[in-house]
Each structure stands twice: as C-alpha cells, then as structure tokens.
Amino acid sequence: MAATGVLAEILDGDVYKYYADGEWKKSTSGKSVSIINPTTRKPQYKVQACSQEEVNKVMDSAKSAQKSWAKTPLWKRAELLHKAAAILKEHKAAIAECLVKEIAKPAKDAVTEVVRSGDLVSYCAEEGVRILGEGKFLVSDSFPGNERTKYCLTSKIPLGVILAIPPFNYPVNLAVSKIAPALIAGNSIVLKPPTQGAVAALHMVHCFHLAGFPKGLISCVTGKGSEIGDFLTMHPGVNCISFTGGDTGIAISKKAGMIPLQMELGGKDACIVLEDADLDLVAANIIKGGFSYSGQRCTAVKVVLVIESVADALVEKVNAKVAKLSVGAPEDDSDITPVVSESSANFIEGLVNDAKQKGATFCQEYKREGNLIWPLLLDNVRPDMRIAWEEPFGPVLPVIRINSVEEGIHHCNASNFGLQGCVFTKDINKAMLISDAMESGTIQINSAPARGPDHFPFQGIKDSGIGSQGITNSINMMTKIKTTVINLPSPSYTMG
Ligand SMILES: NC(=O)C1=CN([C@@H]2O[C@H](COP(=O)(O)OP(=O)(O)OC[C@H]3O[C@@H](n4cnc5c(N)ncnc54)[C@H](OP(=O)(O)O)[C@@H]3O)[C@@H](O)[C@H]2O)C=CC1
Numbered sequence: 001m002a003a004t005g006v007l008a009e010i011l012d013g014d015v016y017k018y019y020a021d022g023e024w025k026k027s028t029s030g031k032s033v034s035i036i037n038p039t040t041r042k043p044q045y046k047v048q049a050c051s052q053e054e055v056n057k058v059m060d061s062a063k064s065a066q067k068s069w070a071k072t073p074l075w076k077r078a079e080l081l082h083k084a085a086a087i088l089k090e091h092k093a094a095i096a097e098c099l100v101k102e103i104a105k106p107a108k109d110a111v112t113e114v115v116r117s118g119d120l121v122s123y124c125a126e127e128g129v130r131i132l133g134e135g136k137f138l139v140s141d142s143f144p145g146n147e148r149t150k151y152c153l154t155s156k157i158p159l160g161v162i163l164a165i166p167p168f169n170y171p172v173n174l175a176v177s178k179i180a181p182a183l184i185a186g187n188s189i190v191l192k193p194p195t196q197g198a199v200a201a202l203h204m205v206h207c208f209h210l211a212g213f214p215k216g217l218i219s220c221v222t223g224k225g226s227e228i229g230d231f232l233t234m235h236p237g238v239n240c241i242s243f244t245g246g247d248t249g250i251a252i253s254k255k256a257g258m259i260p261l262q263m264e265l266g267g268k269d270a271c272i273v274l275e276d277a278d279l280d281l282v283a284a285n286i287i288k289g290g291f292s293y294s295g296q297r298c299t300a301v302k303v304v305l306v307i308e309s310v311a312d313a314l315v316e317k318v319n320a321k322v323a324k325l326s327v328g329a330p331e332d333d334s335d336i337t338p339v340v341s342e343s344s345a346n347f348i349e350g351l352v353n354d355a356k357q358k359g360a361t362f363c364q365e366y367k368r369e370g371n372l373i374w375p376l377l378l379d380n381v382r383p384d385m386r387i388a389w390e391e392p393f394g395p396v397l398p399v400i401r402i403n404s405v406e407e408g409i410h411h412c413n414a415s416n417f418g419l420q421g422c423v424f425t426k427d428i429n430k431a432m433l434i435s436d437a438m439e440s441g442t443i444q445i446n447s448a449p450a451r452g453p454d455h456f457p458f459q460g461i462k463d464s465g466i467g468s469q470g471i472t473n474s475i476n477m478m479t480k481i482k483t484t485v486i487n488l489p490s491p492s493y494t495m496g
C-alpha cells in the first residue's frame with residue numbers, strides 16, 4: 001500500500017477519502033469504486049463514490065473560497081504554488097508507486113511524470129506573475145470619429161470555479177496542467193480524477209493541502225465518470241470546464257452550458273516519411289512516438305505514411321528496434337507494459353483482428369497475455385481497415401505505403417482527428433509546405449509528436465479539441481477580460 005506516514009491521513013480503512021473544505025472525508029454514499037491493477041488484474045485500491053449532495057457542497061465552498069482567493073495578492077498565490085511544487089517533488093516516490101499500480105506506467109516514467117508536474121506548477125506560478133501583472137491601455141482617438149476622450153484599461157480577471165477532468169494516462173500531470181493555471185489566475189478548482197489514476201491524483205492533491213491553500217479552494221471528488229460526470233459538467237456552479245480524454249469530451253461539449261471549454265481529445269497522429277528522410281532518425285522516433293507508454297498517449301504516432309520507395313528499408317529498421325523492446329511489468333521498468341484495462345485490450349485486439357481479416361502484413365506475431373499486448377507493427381495497411389482511422393491507444397502501429405506526399409496529406413486530413421502530426425525530410429521547404437497542408441494542431445518537423453515542453457501551445461482541431469493548452473494559453477483561457485473606461489470631459493493629448 002502506497003499511503004504511509006503523512007499520506008496515511010487520506011485513507012479510511014482500505015478506502016481513500018475525497019477532499020473537500022480543506023479536509024479528507026468519507027462519502028456518505030457508503031459506496032466505493034475499485035481500481036483494478038492493470039498488471040495483476042486484481043483490485044488494488046478503492047476510492048469514495050461521492051454523491052450528488054457532496055458535489056453540491058463542494059461547488060458551494062469552491063464559490064465562496066474563490067471570492068477571497070481572487071483578492072489574494074498575485075505574488076502570494078505564486079508563493080503557495082511554488083511550495084506545492086516542492087512538496088510534490090518530495091513525494092515523487094509515493095505518487096509514482098500509485099502510477100505504477102493503477103495505470104501500469106513504467107517505474108521511471110512514473111517518477112518523470114511527478115517531477116515534470118512539479119516543474120509545470122512552478123513555471124505556471126512564474127508565468128502567471130508575468131502575464132497577469134500586466135494589462136492594456138487603449139485610447140479612443142485611434143478609431144475613426146473619436147477624439148481622445150476615453151481611456152480604456154484592460155485586465156484579466158478570474159472565471160470563478162474551474163472543473164478539471166483529466167484522463168487516466170497522465171492523472172497527475174494533466175491534473176496539475178489544469179489546477180496550476182486555474183489557481184494562479186484567481187480561480188478555485190474542483191477536480192474529478194480519472195478512476196484509474198485517482199489515488200495518484202489524491203496523493204498529488206494532498207501535496208497542495210500540505211502547502212496550505214485556503215479551505216474549499218481545491219476539492220477532489222472521486223467516483224465513476226459515468227455516474228457523477230454529467231452531474232458535474234452540467235452543474236450550474238461551474239464556470240469553466242477543462243477536460244482531457246476521449247469522445248466523452250464531445251458529449252460534454254454538447255451538454256455544457258454557456259461557459260468556456262478547454263477540450264483536449266483524441267488523436268490519430270500521422271507520421272509522413274519522405275524519400276530523403278534520415279531513416280535511422282525516423283525509426284528511432286517511430287519507436288519512441290508509437291510505443292512509449294505502450295502507445296497510450298494522445299500524441300503517440302498512430303499511423304505511419306511512408307513513400308513506397310523507402311518503405312521496405314524503414315519497416316526493416318523499425319522491426320529491428322521493436323525486437324529490442326522489453327515487454328513485462330511496470331515495476332521492472334519494461335518498455336511495453338499492460339494496457340490500462342481489459343476492455344481496452346479487447347478493443348485493441350478487435351482492431352488487430354480486423355486488419356488481419358483484411359490482409360495487413362503482420363511484422364510480428366500478435367501476442368497477448370491478460371492486458372499485456374506485445375508491440376506490433378502492421379505493414380501494408382489500407383484505408384478500408386479500421387486501424388487506418390481509429391486510435392488503438394495501445395502498442396499496435398499501422399504503416400500505410402503511399403505513392404505521393406499528396407496521398408499522405410489526403411489521408412491525414414480525411415481523419416476526424418487533428419491533434420498533432422510529424423513529417424520527416426531533409427528539405428525544410430517541403431517540410432513547411434506539408435506542415436501547412438496538414439490539418440492538425442501541431443506539426444513536428446523531424447521528430448515525433450509530443451505535448452511538451454509544457455509551456456508550448458498544445459491544441460487539437462476538428463474532433464481533437466477546443467481551445468489551446470500549454471501553460472500560457474491555459475492561464476489566459478482561465479481568465480476573462482475586464483475593462484474600465486475613464487471618460488474625460490474634453491480631449492486630452494500628451495505633447496511629448
Ligand atoms: N488530447 C489529449 O491531450 C489527450 C487525449 N486523450 C484521449 O483520451 C482517451 C483515453 O483516456 P480516457 O481516460 O480513457 O478517456 P475518457 O474520455 O474515457 O475519460 C477521461 C475522463 O473523463 C471522465 N469521464 C467519463 N465519463 C464522463 C462523463 N460522462 N462526464 C464527465 N467526465 C467523464 C473519466 O472518468 P472515469 O475514469 O471515472 O471514467 C476520466 O476522468 C483517448 O481517446 C485519448 O486519445 C488522452 C490523453 C490526452
């Protein structure tokens with residue numbers, strides 16, 4: 001059990017408590033939700049199944065705590081965030097252990113996620129101080145027909161209560177990427193962590209608790225998204241939703257009220273490979289991009305579109321590297337670990353079977369034990385196969401051979417997703433033209449897709465999202481513009 005020492009206060013028997021009003025609480029529902037360890041496929045942890053009444057109370061406290069937080073000096077907000085970041089890093093081992101047990105994240109990557117999260121919180125504090133400390137000054141005589149009688153002062157003010165819903169694959173990092181911008185901008189936060197990853201998220205929230213944030217400003221309600229999700233997202237107390245996940249986000253955006261939405265959804269990130277590409281570089285990036293965390297990243301390379309003349313050579317290089325990937329338990333820091341759930345493994349298997357029936361070339365034998373799926377490269381995939389379009393969120397990567405760059409761009413743009421993509425070529429002019437032509441939020445030239453560094457803008461178009469993330473964009477997104485106009489009785493001009 002990961003909770004020892006100071007973290008033990010968040011446990012009630014074998015059930016983790018939820019966090020509200022600055023305290024760890026047991027739900028009055030009397031119900032709990034089991035978290036299944038993807039590796040052992042046995043129950044590992046339990047969290048409270050919070051009730052609607054508890055959500056209502058959390059929303060009320062979040063509303064009142066936000067009012068005083070908005071009046072807390074910016075430098076003090078930043079100071080508390082720096083403190084939370086330091087505590088988070090101190091507790092990296094305990095949190096990483098939860099990530100290993102709950103979502104089968106390889107041990108080293110689990111620690112990296114926590115450290116990266118601490119860095120994100122600190123950077124956010126610094127960036128917030130910079131960008132929220134300044135506003136705009138406009139004068140009226142720049143618009144036709146006006147004299148200089150109006151001075152307009154513009155500043156960024158908080159939205160209120162932010163509802164944060166992250167996905168299972170980065171339950172800590174994608175939670176703090178919402179929490180830190182919300183707090184620095186003067187908002188309060190209600191976090192609904194993913195069920196797989198909830199305990200890691202609760203440990204992370206405990207670090208914010210230890211940092212001493214005001215009561216009610218941060219809450220964390222647990223329970224199955226399918227049970228309390230709609231109640232949360234349609235709650236009248238919510239002023240903004242920041243969501244990362246799959247198609248659930250599309251449903252939320254249709255149900256949510258007239259509030260700002262930040263949606264980071266799925267992707268089918270394409271990797272276009274030209275004849276002149278450095279194939280060793282491409283192969284290394286396909287391995288890193290396609291198979292790290294067993295392909296369970298929205299930014300994973302999810303389809304390779306390679307020019308036919310270099311396809312054999314590329315596939316051979318990738319296969320040689322696939323053979324070297326270690327497969328096994330996350331505790332052993334294996335490259336490929338069990339996927340998050342049995343239903344996810346079954347879904348991946350369905351895509352593999354469909355590709356087999358339709359004649360894809362299997363570069364490796366398909367192998368599965370429980371939730372563990374061995375890495376698989378599927379060559380000669382055609383557009384009539386499901387895997388050409390759907391995201392497996394697993395260690396299975398399709399290769400489509402193309403006869404022209406235009407064919408690759410056409411495939412990429414025919415997808416309903418548009419998160420990231422990448423292009424490999426030594427010709428920067430061609431790379432720029434292809435980048436412009438690909439309808440995706442970000443194109444990487446000569447590297448695999450990636451969200452980080454975490455201050456870079458990160459956004460999807462089409463079904464991949466609404467708005468843009470990244471530290472600066474998230475702070476801006478979690479504020480609204482307020483203006484005050486000073487009206488002068490007569491025009492006033494500065495003489496220099
Ligand atoms: N663009 C991006 O940045 C990223 C996108 N993704 C995408 O997310 C998917 C995999 O992640 P996964 O966690 O399975 O995604 P889901 O969409 O299934 O879940 C995401 C979050 O939504 C919650 N949820 C479920 N139902 C509801 C509901 N009705 N209302 C509100 N919240 C709800 C989940 O809680 P619970 O766990 O309790 O069900 C979880 O916290 C993939 O499609 C992937 O591409 C993943 C990471 C990053």
Ligand SMILES: O=C(O)[C@H](O)COP(=O)(O)O
Pocket residue numbers: 169170174296297298299300449450451452
């Ligand atoms: O959740 C995801 O999959 C991410 O947002 C991707 O992040 P990464 O590129 O840093 O893995």
